[in-house]
Amino acid sequence: MKNTVLITFxxxxxxxxxxxxxxxxxxxxxxxxxxxxxxxxPNKATASTNKSAANSSVKKGTENTKSEKKHKITDVEDTDxxxxxxxxxxxxxxxxxxxxxxxxVRYRGGGTTTAGMDCSGLVTTVxxxxxxxxxxxxxxxxxxxxxxxxxxxxxxxxxxxRTNGRSVINHVGLVTEVKDDExxxxxxxxxxxxxxxxxxxxxxxxxxxxxxxxxxxxxx
Numbered sequence: 535m536k537n538t539v540l541i542t543f544x545x546x547x548x549x550x551x552x553x554x555x556x557x558x559x560x561x562x563x564x565x566x567x568x569x570x571x572x573x574x575x576p577n578k579a580t581a582s583t584n585k586s587a588a589n590s591s592v593k594k595g596t597e598n599t600k601s602e603k604k605h606k607i608t609d610v611e612d613t614d615x616x617x618x619x620x621x622x623x624x625x626x627x628x629x630x631x632x633x634x635x636x637x638x639v640r641y642r643g644g645g646t647t648t649a650g651m652d653c654s655g656l657v658t659t660v661x662x663x664x665x666x667x668x669x670x671x672x673x674x675x676x677x678x679x680x681x682x683x684x685x686x687x688x689x690x691x692x693x694x695x696r697t698n699g700r701s702v703i704n705h706v707g708l709v710t711e712v713k714d715d716e717x718x719x720x721x722x723x724x725x726x727x728x729x730x731x732x733x734x735x736x737x738x739x740x741x742x743x744x745x746x747x748x749x750x751x752x753x754x
Contacts (some may be wrong), residue, residue: 625664625753626690630710633660633720640727653706653722657692660708661748668748672706679748687712687745688754693719693733695741703743707731717745 633656642650646659654672661668669675676694687693687709695705707721710730717733733739747754 620689622689623754626688626749629660629664629690630708630720632663633708633710636660636728637720637730638728639722641722641724651722651728656720656722656728657706657708666748673703675706675748676703676744676746679746682745682747684715684745686747687717688747690749690754691745691747693717693745694743695738696743697737697741705741709745 636648636651636656636659639648639656640650641652642655643652644655645651646655651659654670654675657672657675658668658670669678672694675692679692682691689709689711691709693707693709694703695707696703697705705721707719709717709719711718718730719733720728720730722728723731731738733742
C-alpha cells in the first residue's frame with residue numbers, strides 16, 4: 535500500500551515539473567487564428583468624416599461644373615446688340631460720349647466742371663479732353679473752322695444760335711445725331727443745365743444761326 539502511494543506521488547511530481555513548450559507566432563494570420571491578436575477596427579468618426587469630405591468634394595466639383603456651364607461663352611448672338619451703320623469715326627464717337635457724361639450738370643456762367651458749366655464751357659471742356667483748344671466764347675468759337683451748309687452737318691460738328699434777339703451769336707452746342715433735316719445736339723441751357731435738344735424745337739429752329747466743322751475731314 536505504501537509503495538502504491540509513493541509511486542503515485544512520484545508520477546504527479548514528474549508531470550508538474552515537465553518544462554512548458556514556448557509558442558512562437560511568426561505571422562499576423564497565425565496570431566489571429568490562435569486568438570492572441572485582433573485587427574484594429576476603423577474609427578467610426580474618422581470614417582464618417584472621410585465620407586463627408588469625399589461627398590463635399592464631389593458636390594464642389596459638380597458646382598464648379600455647373601458654374602462653368604453657366605458662364606460658358608457661346609456663339610449665340612445677343613438679342614440686344616445693335617450695329618452702328620452710320621460710319622461715324624471712333625474719334626467722333628468718343629468725343630460725343632465724353633460730352634454725354636456731362637448730361638444733367640447744372641448751368642453756371644463761366645463754369646467748366648461738373649459743379650456747373652455754360653454752353654461754351656461744355657464744348658471747350660470736351661474738346662480739351664482730346665487736346666483740341668477752342669476760344670472760350672461761343673461768338674469767337676463760331677469764327678473757327680469751316681462753316682457748313684445745313685445738309686453737310688454731321689456728328690461732332692458745332693451748331694450756333696442767337697438766343698438774345700440780337701445779331702451776335704451767343705450759344706453753341708455739339709451735334710450728337712443727324713436725322714434727315716433734324717439736328718440733335720448737347721448743350722448747356724440757362725434754365726435746365728446740360729441737356730439734349732433738337733433743331734425741330736421751335737425755339738432752336740427760330741434762333742439757329744450756323745454750323746461749323748472745327749475738326750478736319752479726316753476725323754469724320
